[in-house]
Structures are given as structure tokens and as C-alpha cells.
Amino acid sequence: MKERGLLIVLSGPSGVGKGTVRKEIFSQNDANFQYSISMTTRKPRAGEVDGVDYFFKSREEFEELIKQEKLLEWAEYVGNYYGTPVDYVEQTLSEGRDVFLEIEVQGALQVRKAFPEGLFIFLAPPSLNELKNRIVTRGTESQELIDNRMKVAKEEIIMMDAYDYVVENDRVDLACERINAIVVAEHCRRERIAPRYKKLLEVE
Numbered sequence: 001m002k003e004r005g006l007l008i009v010l011s012g013p014s015g016v017g018k019g020t021v022r023k024e025i026f027s028q029n030d031a032n033f034q035y036s037i038s039m040t041t042r043k044p045r046a047g048e049v050d051g052v053d054y055f056f057k058s059r060e061e062f063e064e065l066i067k068q069e070k071l072l073e074w075a076e077y078v079g080n081y082y083g084t085p086v087d088y089v090e091q092t093l094s095e096g097r098d099v100f101l102e103i104e105v106q107g108a109l110q111v112r113k114a115f116p117e118g119l120f121i122f123l124a125p126p127s128l129n130e131l132k133n134r135i136v137t138r139g140t141e142s143q144e145l146i147d148n149r150m151k152v153a154k155e156e157i158i159m160m161d162a163y164d165y166v167v168e169n170d171r172v173d174l175a176c177e178r179i180n181a182i183v184v185a186e187h188c189r190r191e192r193i194a195p196r197y198k199k200l201l202e203v204e
């Protein structure tokens with residue numbers, strides 16, 4: 001039987017650079033992990049494409065997905081729903097491929113309950129000031145939303161102890177290197193090749 005893939009969860013406060021780091025990782029090695037595209041009720045931003053960045057849904061459609069238990073986890077975040085389609089995750093892991101989720105902190109904690117064997121990585125900003133700078137310079141949020149996101153961010157940062165690893169996103173290239181190294185190390189730690197060797201030695 002094929003070994004199940006690894007569920008990799010990248011989380012952290014809004015504006016820390018999760019999306020940027022995730023896109024950089026996938027531009028380097030999209031063959032290694034499969035990105036799980038989330039559902040959201042947020043309106044698409046300029047340049048975002050349905051089915052690529054998110055599956056964009058109405059609140060009614062999203063609530064129906066919750067009712068039908070089609071989501072591995074979901075959260076209401078700054079006024080919109082976000083959630084992970086469960087079928088894609090289950091199917092991909094059972095094919096032995098790693099799945100990569102980029103989600104906010106409440107959702108990551110729910111996934112932790114469903115998949116305690118997952119790999120949970122918290123992306124941390126170098127400082128709170130730098131986090132605010134990043135949200136402001138991205139320029140996608142109004143002042144009210146920025147204040148909201150900073151308030152949520154402080155609550156989220158406290159949760160970093162619940163993760164397996166904390167990676168500082170000081171520079172995107174370094175953060176990606178650290179995440180890739182963690183994934184490689186976790187595979188080495190989890191895949192027990194000793195039993196396979198014992199079998200081989202028995203045959204000889």
C-alpha cells in the first residue's frame with residue numbers, strides 16, 4: 001500500500017507574507033506538493049481568478065457546503081468565510097502526495113484536531129511594526145480593515161506555541177528555504193525505511 005502524503009499547514013497572521021511565500025514555493029517545486037485551493041465568500045481582488053486563487057462563493061453557497069460537511073475546516077475571518085474542501089485533501093493524501101494548506105490560525109487549529117499527524121508551520125513577522133507596514137503597503141485594505149487585521153494578528157501571534165515550527169519571514173527566499181528544509185526533514189523523520197530494509201535482508 002502506498003504511504004499517505006504529508007499534510008503541510010502554513011499559517012500565521014494576515015499580511016505576514018503567507019501568500020507570497022506559498023507562491024514562491026510553488027514556483028520552485030510544484031511537482032512536490034499539491035496546493036489546496038480554498039473556498040471564500042470574499043470578493044475577488046484585481047487579478048484574482050476563480051478556481052486559481054480561490055473558489056469564490058456566495059454566503060448561501062458556503063453555508064450549504066458547511067451543512068453538507070464538504071469542508072475540512074472553515075473560519076469566519078474579518079467578515080468573510082474561508083474553508084478547505086475536504087475531498088481534495090483526502091483524495092490527494094491517499095494518492096501519497098503531500099498537500100499544502102495556507103490558512104489562518106483558527107482554521108489551522110481545527111485541522112490540528114482532525115489531522116494531529118500534520119506538519120504545522122507558523123510564519124512569523126520580524127516585528128509588529130513590519131507586519132503593519134506589509135498590510136499597508138499591499139494596499140488592498142481600507143484603514144478600518146487594517147486596524148481589524150492588526151487586532152486579529154496580535155491574538156494570532158499568541159498561538160504560535162501550538163505549532164511544530166515557527167519560521168520568520170524576514171526575507172521571502174530565506175523563509176522558503178526554511179520551509180522546504182523542514183518538509184524534507186519531516187519526511188526523513190516519518191518515513192521508516194528500517195522495516196523495508198529488514199524485509200530486503202530477509203529475502204537475501
Ligand SMILES: Nc1nc2c(ncn2[C@@H]2O[C@H](COP(=O)(O)OP(=O)(O)O)[C@@H](O)[C@H]2O)c(=O)[nH]1
Pocket residue numbers: 012013014015018019038039042073074075077082083084102103104105106107108
Ligand atoms: N481557515 C481558513 N483560512 C483561509 C483559507 N484560505 C485562506 N485563508 C486565510 O484567510 C486569511 C485572509 O485571506 P485573504 O482575504 O486572501 O487575505 P490575505 O491572505 O491577507 O491576502 C489569510 O490568513 C488566509 O491565509 C481556508 O481555506 N481556511
Ligand SMILES: Nc1ncnc2c1ncn2[C@@H]1O[C@H](COP(=O)(O)OP(=O)(O)O)[C@@H](O)[C@H]1O
Pocket residue numbers: 012013014015016017018019020021134135137138169170171172
Ligand atoms: N519577506 C518579506 N519582506 C518584505 N515584504 C514582504 C515579505 N513577504 C511578503 N511581503 C509583502 O507583504 C505584503 C503581505 O504579503 P501577503 O503574502 O499578501 O501576506 P498574507 O498572505 O500572509 O496576508 C505584500 O505586499 C508582500 O509583497
